Amino acid sequence: MSKFFSVEEVAKHTVADDCWIIIHDGVYDVTGFLADHPGGKKILLKNAGTDATKKFDSFHNASVLTKLGAQYLIGKIGEPEAETAETDEVEDVNPLVVGKPFGDMVPYSDPMWYQDWYSPYYNDSHRAVRKAVRAFVDKEIMPFCHEWDEAKQLPRELYIKAAKAGILAGCIGEVSDPETMVPYGMPGGVAYKDFDAFHRLIVLDELSRCASGGVTWGLIGGLGIGIGPVIHFASKQLQDLVVRDCLSGEKNICLAITEPSGGSDVAGLQTEAKDMGDHFLVNGEKKWITNGVFADFFSVAVRTGKPGFGGISFLLIERSMPGVTTRQMNCSGVWSSGTAYITFEDVKVPKSHVIGKVDKGFKYIMQNFNPERIGCVIQANRFARVCIEEAITYGNKRETFGKKLIDHPVIRNKLANMIRKVEATHAWLEALVYQTTQMNPDLQAVRLGGPIALCKAQASRTFEYCAREAAQIFGGLAYTRGGQGEKVERLYREVRAYAIPGGSEEIMLDLGVRQSIKVGQFMGAKM
Ligand code: HEM
Numbered sequence: 001m002s003k004f005f006s007v008e009e010v011a012k013h014t015v016a017d018d019c020w021i022i023i024h025d026g027v028y029d030v031t032g033f034l035a036d037h038p039g040g041k042k043i044l045l046k047n048a049g050t051d052a053t054k055k056f057d058s059f060h061n062a063s064v065l066t067k068l069g070a071q072y073l074i075g076k077i078g079e080p081e082a083e084t085a086e087t088d089e090v091e092d093v094n095p096l097v098v099g100k101p102f103g104d105m106v107p108y109s110d111p112m113w114y115q116d117w118y119s120p121y122y123n124d125s126h127r128a129v130r131k132a133v134r135a136f137v138d139k140e141i142m143p144f145c146h147e148w149d150e151a152k153q154l155p156r157e158l159y160i161k162a163a164k165a166g167i168l169a170g171c172i173g174e175v176s177d178p179e180t181m182v183p184y185g186m187p188g189g190v191a192y193k194d195f196d197a198f199h200r201l202i203v204l205d206e207l208s209r210c211a212s213g214g215v216t217w218g219l220i221g222g223l224g225i226g227i228g229p230v231i232h233f234a235s236k237q238l239q240d241l242v243v244r245d246c247l248s249g250e251k252n253i254c255l256a257i258t259e260p261s262g263g264s265d266v267a268g269l270q271t272e273a274k275d276m277g278d279h280f281l282v283n284g285e286k287k288w289i290t291n292g293v294f295a296d297f298f299s300v301a302v303r304t305g306k307p308g309f310g311g312i313s314f315l316l317i318e319r320s321m322p323g324v325t326t327r328q329m330n331c332s333g334v335w336s337s338g339t340a341y342i343t344f345e346d347v348k349v350p351k352s353h354v355i356g357k358v359d360k361g362f363k364y365i366m367q368n369f370n371p372e373r374i375g376c377v378i379q380a381n382r383f384a385r386v387c388i389e390e391a392i393t394y395g396n397k398r399e400t401f402g403k404k405l406i407d408h409p410v411i412r413n414k415l416a417n418m419i420r421k422v423e424a425t426h427a428w429l430e431a432l433v434y435q436t437t438q439m440n441p442d443l444q445a446v447r448l449g450g451p452i453a454l455c456k457a458q459a460s461r462t463f464e465y466c467a468r469e470a471a472q473i474f475g476g477l478a479y480t481r482g483g484q485g486e487k488v489e490r491l492y493r494e495v496r497a498y499a500i501p502g503g504s505e506e507i508m509l510d511l512g513v514r515q516s517i518k519v520g521q522f523m524g525a526k527m
Helices: 031-036 041-046 053-059 063-067 124-151 156-164 197-208 213-233 236-247 361-397 409-438 441-479 483-494 505-522
Strands: 018-023 026-029 073-077 253-256 272-275 279-289 297-303 312-318 324-328 340-350
Touching: 018 031, 018 041, 018 053, 031 041, 063 124, 124 156, 124 197, 124 213, 124 483, 156 213, 197 213, 197 361, 197 409, 213 236, 213 253, 213 297, 213 312, 213 361, 213 483, 236 297, 236 312, 253 279, 279 297, 279 312, 297 361, 312 340, 312 361, 361 409, 361 441, 361 483, 409 441, 441 483, 441 505
Parallel strands: 253 297, 272 297
Antiparallel strands: 018 026, 026 073, 272 279, 279 340, 297 312, 324 340
């Protein structure tokens, strides 16, 4: 039980060897912190013995108190509360509430169905997943994103914890044999057979609330796209080798397609796999490979046949195979995700490690693109949403020219434009995800490829726009790593990691129109 102090008692502790401060009704003895306070010693002494809540809030994120401040907390202002008898009184019901709201209610900081709008897509099982993943992210991820980014890696325990919480399995497509391949239950206690595309959307969306592409790419980036070819096209033997270990967080897999000579032009890839009878001899380089720094398995696109898209195959390469080397790349963002430059030098890959059929790899790459791009949309749009949340919250506390930022029409105009883009993108995303739950999978590549490509470009441009506008609202704080502008500064650096990989905006926009025109022609459009 905490100790209680009166305001008068705190007011007696105002000198360098005995300095107390009140923040949000907590009493902090900061004597031992004076020399280390990043904002300086004098400012604490100037406010010693007083309630400095307002000033504290204007200079810090709330997390500073829970993370760093906790060690200086010595008690609370007030008196111990008397035990209250339980009553049968009915709680006040807010007349504005129409359903079951969830989250902190900052406008537009969550999708509208969280703020209790009616939606045809979600039921109680989705609410259970939402709650479970949010609790996990708030406790296990959110407080540590900055330090993991600076350290350029995620702790191994995070993969294990995320696996146990069902988050790893909740971010990939359906596996053929969940009984043996999925080691833990799904989030929110939902049965595997009932876990649908909207549960998956929620898992990734909630995960992205951490506002770190380093964390999302680091935790599930390589897994989500690297395991796709394995679960959909590989032999049972390869699936047994890879899937369970990756879903238990013990091992990592990545997808290696892009090369130093080209990214979006997949058909031009050059890494060579020479048929040597009982094995392939692989030589080549891969670049910008998410999770490549620490991956145990690599789903690698190689050239086994003629030039162009007809001569590409997929091989499962293991790090333990001699000739595999990876090094960390220095990118502008997503630091903790282990982006790698990989060299394969005379790597002998047994024929049993061919994923699917030889020379059919291009088709597998194409099929992998739709879920990958939907994943990019989910992350980018949640990041854009975080920019709205941060900007609204900051705008309500920061004052300039005698009034709060939010009271300046120019700031509200910025927010309005951010909001309309994010909400439009989210509605399109949900409509597309719904199609994936209804449409014959063979039709999806043709009918959904174009709209998903356009939606990816829509999401990354929305993200870029919102990161820019939030950075303007935060001013210098978003130009400095850490502190109050931490999330916005980091996200601003990470925009390109969504606008380029998985199909650059330029390719997405062009593909979206080309494919829609073809579909229109097949459907008899008179153009
Ligand atoms: C338990 C009490 C406190 C703790 C643990 C604490 C911690 C910190 C930390 C970690 C920073 C670095 C920036 C960040 O990470 O947010 C910082 C900066 C700062 N703090 Fe505190 N602080 C405390 C109390 C206060 C109080 C009471 C004031 C003012 C009355 C204050 C004024 C400042 C200022 C002016 C900065 C620099 C902000 C900037 O760089 O823009 N701090 N503090």
